[in-house]
Amino acid sequence: MKKIQWKPLLVSLLISLGTGAVSAFLASDSMEKYSSLYKPPLAPPGWVFPVVWNILFILMGVAAYIIYESDAPGKAQALKLYGVQLLVNALWSVIFFRFDAYLLAFAWLLLLWYLVCLTIKQFKDINETAARLLIPYLVWLTFAGYLNLAIAVHYIF
Incomplete structure (x- = not known):
């Protein structure tokens, strides 16, 4: 097993967690907005989202670090x-x-889900563990898709 390279790992975690932070900043009133939205069955309370997303961003950061540290020829594309x-x-x-869109x-x-599937495939070609670390993300996106579609349908009709 290779020795952990702390600087690249921390950079990878900062990139993934930073993405979450930027997203949260750009939609700063999202938790207030969520509390006022229609909630389909199985919709979790608002506090669940930042907890889950932080865990997922950590998993993503570790997965990206594993790929970064590999010597595989496809790592740049991945x-x-x-x-x-x-x-x-x-x-x-x-x-x-x-935008309430x-x-x-x-x-x-759906585009994101597709891109994550492609990312998992490319990561799998390089490192199976890195690919598996993205599976919870894909599962969460699937659940988020259900919530998003249910909310969209509710407000359209």
Whole structure:
């Protein structure tokens, strides 16, 4: 087992957690907004979201670090795709909470889900553990998609 390279690990964690922080800042009233929205069955209380997202961003950061530290030829492409999905992730909150564009946010979430699937595949080609660290993220996005679509349908009809 390779020795942990702390600086790249911390940078990777800062990038992933920083994405979450920027997203939260751009949609700063999201928790207040969430409390006033229609809640479909299984919708968690608002405090669950920052807890889950912080855990997921840590897992993402560790996964990206594992890929960064690998010697695989496809690592640059995999990390670029990872960066793109982070950007798409950060913008979802803006679309949903700032613009109240629930249906567009759902379409955006489908794009994010697809990008995460591609990222998992590319990570898997390099390191199985890194890919597995992204599975909880994909599961959460699937659940978020259910919530997003239910809210969109409620307000459309």
